[in-house]
Amino acid sequence: MKFSVKCNKETTLSELLSSNLPLSKDHIKKLLAQKEVKIGGKRNSDGTAKVVSGDFVEVFVPQSFIEELPSVVYEDDDVLIADKPIRTEVEPALVELLKGDRKYLRAVHRLDRNTTGLIVLAKNERAYDELTNAIKERNLDKYYYALVCGCVKDGSHRAYLFKDEKKSVCIVSSSSKPGYKEIITETKLLERKGELSLLEVKLVTGRTHQIRAHLAFLGAPVLGDCKYGNDELNKKYKKRYQQLIAYKIIFKNLSALQHLNEKVFVSNRKIID
The missing domain is CATH 3.10.290.10 (RNA-binding S4 domain)
Known part of the structure; x- marks a missing residue:
């Protein structure tokens, strides 16, 4: 390979x-x-x-x-939905692992290297254009499981994020500032486990490191996150990678790819604490 x-x-x-x-x-x-x-x-x-x-x-x-190969959750002539393993960059690794005899394969969004779960790839330019536009228009709903330290109130959380390219880190602020972009993250508590909480997280906006940085800003960092997390609890629970799974995707208001509208795709991955 x-x-x-x-x-x-x-x-x-x-x-x-x-x-x-x-x-x-x-x-x-x-x-x-x-x-x-x-x-x-x-x-x-x-x-x-x-x-x-x-x-x-x-x-x-x-x-x-290769420690774990990605699996194909869904595929047609235009779209491929894969379940990404941990420690795998979307490009070039994931795309190369999936490409095979496919002439065209291009990811329409990203997942961090150590975030697992569903990712959508286009199999032609027409599909790529429609799917990237769907993301801009917020017509691709992405849901995550996050095991976090502490807890956060259910609801929609709005803040502002700055991406520091030199330090490769994102900074979150409660108020708008030059260079900061608005972020909106929705959370719902699924289960409380002592000092940990299992959340369902929906991305409304989709910025770099949004979930990880935003939850840390809200006082509930993702367990295992070495960049934004709680080092003490990461060591206590022996987690070296963020406990974050992109577990569900729902398409809506597509035109050329209308056969995907309202379809729900789910990852079989589970967070085990």
């Missing part, structure tokens, strides 16, 4: 592979030792080698090295 990764910032070869592909450190070491990695078409076995913005890295990965 061949992957192509474009470098967006200076880093090492090992770090680039680790942050973009669902591979263990041991598997990355083996691929480097076997000279299965190329930078700009030239083989390189040095994991500490520098790669800079614009570099293309190619790597051949045996399927046995």
Whole structure:
């Protein structure tokens, strides 16, 4: 299985592979030792080698090295809905894992690397245009399960989010400021488990890290979140990755893809504390 990764910032070869592909450190070491990695078409076995913005890295990965393959929940001539595993970037990893003989496959939205669950991909330009427009018009309802530290009131929560590109972190404010974008997140308590709560979360807007940053701002960070979470509780419950699943998608008001309207797609994944 061949992957192509474009470098967006200076880093090492090992770090680039680790942050973009669902591979263990041991598997990355083996691929480097076997000279299965190329930078700009030239083989390189040095994991500490520098790669800079614009570099293309190619790597051949045996399927046995992939910890978990994505599953296809639904597919027709226009759309594919997949269930994304943990530690898998949408691009290039998920798309490459799913592409096979499909001539065109492009994700219409994103999930964080360590967020699992449903993601929608288009199989042609027409579908891509309609689905991305549906997201802009809020005609694609996305629901999540989130296991959080503490609790938050049921209802619609409005705030403002700033994406700090340099620090790769999002900052939330209760008031509008220059550079901040409005975020709206709806929450519903499903179950209280001591100091933890299982929430259903609906994204009204869809900003980078919105659920994770917004819930942390509201005093209920997602368990296992190493960026916005509670380190003490993460260690107590031995969670290294955010306990967040994109579990349900509902389409509405589509035109060319009207056969999908009001259809509900659900992931089989469950959060286990």
